[in-house]
Amino acid sequence: MKVLLVFVLISLAALASARKPFAARYDNFKVYRAFVEDNEQLVEFKKIHHHLQVHILHEIGGPNRSYDVIVGPLFQRAFEQVLHDLQVQYDIIVEDLQALLDESSVDEDAPMDWETYHPLDVIYDWVDEQCDQHVYLECQVIGHSYEGRPIKSVKLSKREGNKAIVIEGNIHAMEWISSATVTYILNQLINSEDEEMQRLSEEFDWIVMPMVNPDGFVYTHDVERLWRKNRRPNGYSNSSGPCYGIDMNRNFDYHWSGAGWGIEDPCDHWFGGDEPNSEREILALQEFVNSFEDGYIRAYLAFHAYGQYVLLPYGHTNTEFPPNYDQMMRIAAAFADAAEDAFGSVFTYGASGLLNYVVSGAAKDWAYGVKNIPFTCTVELRDKGTFGFFLPSNQITEVGVEVTEGLKSLVAKAVDEGIFD
Structure with missing residues (x-):
């Protein structure tokens, strides 16, 4: 095939002002x-x-x-x-x-809801309000980002002796639907009158980190909507100048850098870092998870966009599978079936290296392979590509509903499978 490799240089540079940067625009892109x-x-x-x-x-x-x-x-x-x-x-x-x-409307002044996307301050203010109002919530700052922003956690525990489920959101900055969905779930666990959600909040502890990448998230609001990584200068440069950021879901020390396209290019969206565990945000997350006794956390769910998948370990291979892979497949199937019942959204489930692409250093693999948590997954939220990373805000509530229904069935099946024993 004779190929003319004459291509496009897409300028994604943002304008800046002395006070506040202007967001890059994509008119007619x-x-x-x-x-x-x-x-x-x-x-x-x-x-x-x-x-x-x-x-x-x-x-x-x-x-x-x-x-x-x-x-x-x-x-x-x-x-x-x-x-x-x-x-x-x-x-x-x-x-x-x-x-x-x-x-995808963003209202910087509106109180927290799930009809619009919100900036970091609104999300954090809502988290703080919930923590102030409910004695069964233990809230803390587990660390700080490169630019000094807090990384907050909420632990919901109403009964001693419960096993725990961890929920992680917005490790990738541009995936706004992630933190929107995670906070929707948290709100349901705290404030819903639904009997099943009340039962789940009584019988299990929930550890929620709604915003793992606050610097990148703020950057997507203020400067560049398409930003994925964190914002630490990574020590490299190209023709455009210094390169910033690490893809933090490629930075966990489990088969780190073993596979994945672009993970070795410091200026690309998927750069996994020069070494594993190099990012303070990832170290804060790991130290927080490590602070709990072994066997307490029984499930780890990382929420991402997009594609409607429940991605199981492993990511670094498409030929090796976890010892309890069949069990995890049954649990993932329960989520997918219940989520589809809500609005017809079809979730595909299976090992991420098999279904998606082979890539190393992800949170779910670290949680399974290092922390020995018996059920871990990445949930890729709506949609299958019509809107992709830019899901309109009028779908936030529907996504929250379908994922909550899926989560109810996932937990029930995990109980049946002995995950919480």
Whole structure:
């Protein structure tokens, strides 16, 4: 295949002012979905990353799958020509990215709800209010981010002797639906009059970290909506200047750096760091989890976007599986069935290295492989790609409802399977 590798340099630079940075805009930027059919196309598609800065929204795994790419208006014709030369089929799934982003309303002054996306201060204020109002909540700052923001946790415990479930949110900055869903679940556990949710809050302890990446999250609100990593300068630079950030879900010390596309490129979205456990946010999370006695935490759920998956260990391989993989599959199936009953959202479940792509250093694998927590997973929330990372805020409540229904069934099945024994 003769390939013309003339590609696009997508400028994602944000304007800055003395007071507060202006958010980057994406007027008339399109999102392309390119289907890479075979290994020959995949080889050439991967070369794009080595020669040009393009905003590819997915890690490049194997062939026979689609990848979403953002392209600015000045370069769309050239981009389409390259795909034509590669014989890569594509669709335009978003005609105007800024118009889509505008559908995800953010109200900086509104009190906490699940009808809009909120900035960090509103989320944290709500967490603090809940902690002040309920004696069964133990709230603490488990550490601070690189830029000095607190990383907060909430432990809900109404009865001695309970086993615990950990819920983690927004380790990836751009995945706003993650912290929105985690806080929705927490609100249901605290304030819902639903009998099943009340029972779950009585019979289990819940340890919730709604915002693992506060620096990156603030950056997505103030500067760059597409930011994924944390904001620590990582010591490298490219033609655009210094490079920032580590993908913290590639930084856990369990088969770290063994697999994954882009994890060794310091200026890419998926850079896993020069060494494992290099990020203070990850160390704070691990030290917090390590502070509990062995055997107390029986499930660890990390919430991400997007694709509607329940991803189980392992991520670093697609040929090896955990000893209790069949058991975890039954528990994941219970979640998927109940979540689908709510609004028809179909969740696929299985080992992440098998279903998604092979990648190392994720939280769920560390929780399973190092902490020996018998059920761990990454829940990839809505949707399957129509909106992707930019899910409109009018879907937040529906996502919360379907995930809560899935969680009820997940816990019930885990009990049946002896996870909490």
